[in-house]
Amino acid sequence: GIQVEQSPPDLILQEGANSTLRCNFSDSVNNLQWFHQNPWGQLINLFYIPSGTKQNGRLSATTVATERYSLLYISSSQTTDSGVYFCAVEIKPSNTGKLIFGQGTTLQVKP
Amino acid sequence: DSGVTQTPKHLITATGQRVTLRCSPRSGDLSVYWYQQSLDQGLQFLIQYYNGEERAKGNILERFSAQQFPDLHSELNLSSLELGDSALYFCASSGGDSETQYFGPGTRLLVL
Numbered sequence: 001g002i003q004v005e006q007s008p009p010d011l012i013l014q015e016g017a018n019s020t021l022r023c024n025f026s027d028s029v030n031n032l033q034w035f036h037q038n039p040w041g042q043l044i045n046l047f048y049i050p051s052g053t054k055q056n057g058r059l060s061a062t063t064v065a066t067e068r069y070s071l072l073y074i075s076s077s078q079t080t081d082s083g084v085y086f087c088a089v090e091i092k093p094s095n096t097g098k099l100i101f102g103q104g105t106t107l108q109v110k111p
Numbered sequence: 112d113s114g115v116t117q118t119p120k121h122l123i124t125a126t127g128q129r130v131t132l133r134c135s136p137r138s139g140d141l142s143v144y145w146y147q148q149s150l151d152q153g154l155q156f157l158i159q160y161y162n163g164e165e166r167a168k169g170n171i172l173e174r175f176s177a178q179q180f181p182d183l184h185s186e187l188n189l190s191s192l193e194l195g196d197s198a199l200y201f202c203a204s205s206g207g208d209s210e211t212q213y214f215g216p217g218t219r220l221l222v223l
Binding site: 030031033035041042043044045048050086088090096097098099100101103104 | 113142144146153154155156159166167169199201205207208209210211212213214216217219
């Protein structure tokens with residue numbers, strides 16, 4: 001089956017630092033989403049990005065579908081960015097929206 | 112707030128029991144998905160419904176079942192509960208396939 005691998009598994013930053021999280025996937029995808037799971041367990045949708053580049057404030061994401069990877073950039077990190085970041089994909093061909101999740105990157109931002 | 116609601120937020124029950132988790136999708140969304148998050152398995156897709164019909168099945172145990180009602184809310188039924196069923200259960204909704212999925216706050220189930 002499809003493999004979704006995220007790196008690094010853990011990341012510790014000082015407040016104000018920048019970071020790049022990576023998601024590699026083994027097959028062509030219809031859908032790719034990035035999520036942030038906060039310390040209370042809530043999964044927050046960050047980006048829907050099967051291809052191309054998007055930006056939302058201090059966050060941006062790029063997916064290069066032909067090379068099967070996606071990157072999430074966090075700039076000027078804040079303590080509220082702490083939590084687990086998940087990449088999830090829907091494989092081709094698919095007539096469902098079934099998402100396959102990576103194992104996540106746990107981010108800790110220190111003040 | 113994603114617009115997806117789930118009840119209850121927390122559930123504590125005993126082995127062998129049966130529970131029902133409820134999900135209301137975002138207004139207008141026809142697809143509902145159920146996912147399970149556990150420490151050992153991570154986040155796994157369980158089942159999808161689209162406009163009342165089962166659309167896709169994932170790693171859902173036979174002891175688990177789900178349905179989507181005419182008003183589009185969905186219920187996940189877990190029976191003959193085991194300790195290993197303790198997990199965070201998420202519901203998500205989308206307008207259709209290959210669209211953004213929005214997740215509810217989850218139901219945290221603890222089986223004692």
